[in-house]
Amino acid sequence: MAEKEPTTELDSRFSSDKATPVSWSEARGLLERAEIYWLSTVRPDGRPHVTPLIGIWLDGALHFCTGPAERKARNLETNTRCVLTTGGNSLTEGTDVVVEGEAVQVRDEQALRRLAAAYEEKYGPSWHFDVADGAFAGEGGRALVFAVTPQQAFGFAREGEYGQTRWRF
Template sequence: MAEKEPRTALDERYSSERAAAVAWPDAVTRLARAEVYWLTTVRPDGRPHVTPLIGVWADGALHFCTGADERKAKNLRGNPHVALTTGCNSLAEGYDLVVEGDAVAVRDETRLRRLAAAWEAKYGSAWHFDVRDGAFVNPEAGAALVFEVAPRTAFGFGKGEPYSQTRWQFP
């Protein structure tokens, strides 16, 4: 997937006077380096479900995996709209990111092999996956479906001085 160039805007209502909008490539660097993301899906009854997970940034999207019988996979069968967040637990420093979009299953095995290599490169050999039948396979953990979330809208929150809120909207 080609990287799309978003419309970038600083929301001055939530930003310090000397704040500036963060460029999307800088946000992508932060997204790629993050180790833990929080995924929000929607249960069939409309209640949110939030869970931490690991993932990789590749091909212009965040990718995560989950077992077919896990709550998040069940939720995605009925509603693909998700939010992925990452950042830090500090108010006075750091940068938080929110990516909103639709979770789309990745089934192409050539692409899955590239993603499996990216997982292992980022998280180490404990996160080695083989690829079979359009899914990741780990001998100890079983099969995992892989999803990509191309950003539709993303938000960045700079904390500390200057505070900032950047919004990226994708065509």
């Protein structure tokens, strides 16, 4: 699947005078290489829920998995809108990336096999998943797999000049 190329803009309200926008290819590279992401979902009563997890950037979307009884899966049953973030904790270096979108469950066995191989390639053999009944299957039991295709994303750069980039898809 061809990835959709976003429009890119620097928000001067939140950027240093000499800041330049971060390219989408650079942000996508950060999403591909990140080891930890933070998923924000909304509970049925409206309260936020945030949790760290591992994930894969593949075919223009961030993918993550979760057990069907976990809070994040239960939240996504009633509200598929979510945010995934990754970055660092330094005030003066790095770039944070925030992806807004809707989590869509991946059930296609071929896509799941590609994702399972990508998880093992990125995180090692302890993250091996088999595919069965439209989900991952592993030592921890059944795991639903979700894809979040960006609808909008933000980059917060802190390399010398602070800059906020917005990508609209």
